[in-house]
Amino acid sequence: MDRSIKTVGVIGTGVIGSSWTLFFLARGLKVIVTDPAPGAKERLSTYLENEWSTMQQAGLHDQASLANYQFVDNIFDQLEQIDLIQETGPERVDFKRSLFSALDAKAPSDVLLLSSSSGIPSSEFVTECKSHPGRVLIGHPFNPPHLVPLVEVVPHPGTEEIHIKRAFDFYNSLGKKPILIKRETPGFIANRLQMALCNEAYSLVSRGIVSAADLDKCITSGPGLRWSVTGPFMTNILAGGGSFRHLLEHIGTAGKVWSEDMRNHAFDLNPETISVLDANVQESIGNIDMVSLQKDRDQILLELMALKSKTSSLK
Numbered sequence: 001m002d003r004s005i006k007t008v009g010v011i012g013t014g015v016i017g018s019s020w021t022l023f024f025l026a027r028g029l030k031v032i033v034t035d036p037a038p039g040a041k042e043r044l045s046t047y048l049e050n051e052w053s054t055m056q057q058a059g060l061h062d063q064a065s066l067a068n069y070q071f072v073d074n075i076f077d078q079l080e081q082i083d084l085i086q087e088t089g090p091e092r093v094d095f096k097r098s099l100f101s102a103l104d105a106k107a108p109s110d111v112l113l114l115s116s117s118s119g120i121p122s123s124e125f126v127t128e129c130k131s132h133p134g135r136v137l138i139g140h141p142f143n144p145p146h147l148v149p150l151v152e153v154v155p156h157p158g159t160e161e162i163h164i165k166r167a168f169d170f171y172n173s174l175g176k177k178p179i180l181i182k183r184e185t186p187g188f189i190a191n192r193l194q195m196a197l198c199n200e201a202y203s204l205v206s207r208g209i210v211s212a213a214d215l216d217k218c219i220t221s222g223p224g225l226r227w228s229v230t231g232p233f234m235t236n237i238l239a240g241g242g243s244f245r246h247l248l249e250h251i252g253t254a255g256k257v258w259s260e261d262m263r264n265h266a267f268d269l270n271p272e273t274i275s276v277l278d279a280n281v282q283e284s285i286g287n288i289d290m291v292s293l294q295k296d297r298d299q300i301l302l303e304l305m306a307l308k309s310k311t312s313s314l315k
Contacts, residue, residue: 005112005170006030009075009082011099012036013044016116016145017088021069022051022147024086027174028061031069032078041071053148058302076106084112084170086139091117093124100136101128112166114139118191121184123156134160138181139167140188147301149177151293152188203267211284228304229314 008024010017013035021044024031033044043104048066055064063235072078089095098116100122100129103113113136115122126136138154145151151171155164181188197219201262226235233244240247248255251256267273308314 005083007032007082007084009033009078009085010083010088011035011075012088012116013040014088016141016143017086018044018047019143019145020086020088020116020141022048023174025066025068026052026055026058026060026064026146028063029068032072032075032082033069033076034072036073044071051146054298054302058147068173076102079103079107079111081230082107082111084114086114088116090119093120096120096125097128101130104129104131104133104136109135111135112163112170113137114167116140116145119187121154121156121186122159123184126156126158133158135163137163137167138188139171139178140175140190142190144298147298147305149175149305150190151178151182152190153178154181154184154188156184163202163228199267200262202269202273202277203262203265205280206267206273207265208280212281213284216285229308258291 007030010021010031013021013033015255017033018034021031021033025048028108035041035044048069052066070078085107087096087099087103089099094105096117098114100115107113109132115125115136115138119136122136122138126133129136133156137156137159140152140154142148142150153164153167153171154258168178170181177194179189185192201219202214205215206208210218223235230238236247237244240250
């Protein structure tokens with residue numbers, strides 16, 4: 001672990017902020033966390049207590065402890081103690097622009113300023129940073145951050161290389177799987193890929209071609225299984241007998257037909273189509289036990305990642 005970063009400041013205790021806090025604590029870091037929402041302190045405490053057993057199963061750092069976090073009303077009073085900020089506030093440019101301007105003005109120059117933004121490039125909110133804007137960048141996790149290892153590291157054009165490396169090394173040192181986004185793009189990478197798949201899924205279900213339940217089964221029992229191990233490109237290479245080019249040439253004509261049909265039936269997000277889609281989802285999926293579903297998901301994720309870690313080519 002990069003011990004130069006020992007204390008992390010987390011701004012926001014929603015789904016992502018609470019999960020980040022849990023993860024950082026499990027990795028032996030100290031966390032100073034803040035959230036102005038009423039009841040945030042109590043909700044975070046309950047969440048950490050309930051989820052700590054999951055982190056024990058995943059494996060704790062020898063310095064991990066739930067006693068290593070402090071909930072504060074004003075994080076600006078704590079900036080001298082903090083080595084890195086992980087912001088998880090609202091997805092609003094105005095909020096992030098104001099917050100990061102203040103952080104940049106008041107935080108020591110070597111404190112990394114990272115946003116968990118799921119799609120807003122930091123170039124859109126770094127504009128008011130006058131002191132050290134080169135240490136601002138995106139560190140976007142995949143939900144839930146305490147289990148899923150992906151982190152998208154997204155610099156803006158003015159982010160300095162030394163800070164890109166520091167962010168990348170920090171996440172790596174914690175066991176994350178960071179990827180570097182070379183150029184800003186709305187939604188970054190993972191969410192764009194998800195959106196492409198979801199839009200086609202929404203189209204197929206709303207058109208009555210397949211139920212929502214069977215659509216989910218199609219992914220979890222088919223492509224999703226393979227992608228969790230090899231990803232789209234490596235899956236194509238294997239399907240092409242070791243040749244990516246062969247696979248593309250083999251399915252080229254059919255693929256064009258499929259792509260054209262998808263473009264012709266692209267899902268149009270509006271109140272009417274949302275209502276049609278939601279009715280189909282409720283009819284085929286209905287009420288579910290969210291608590292049990294989440295526990296089962298987390299258990300499978302833990303076991304899958306443990307299994308992958310034992311292989312030489314799929315880590």
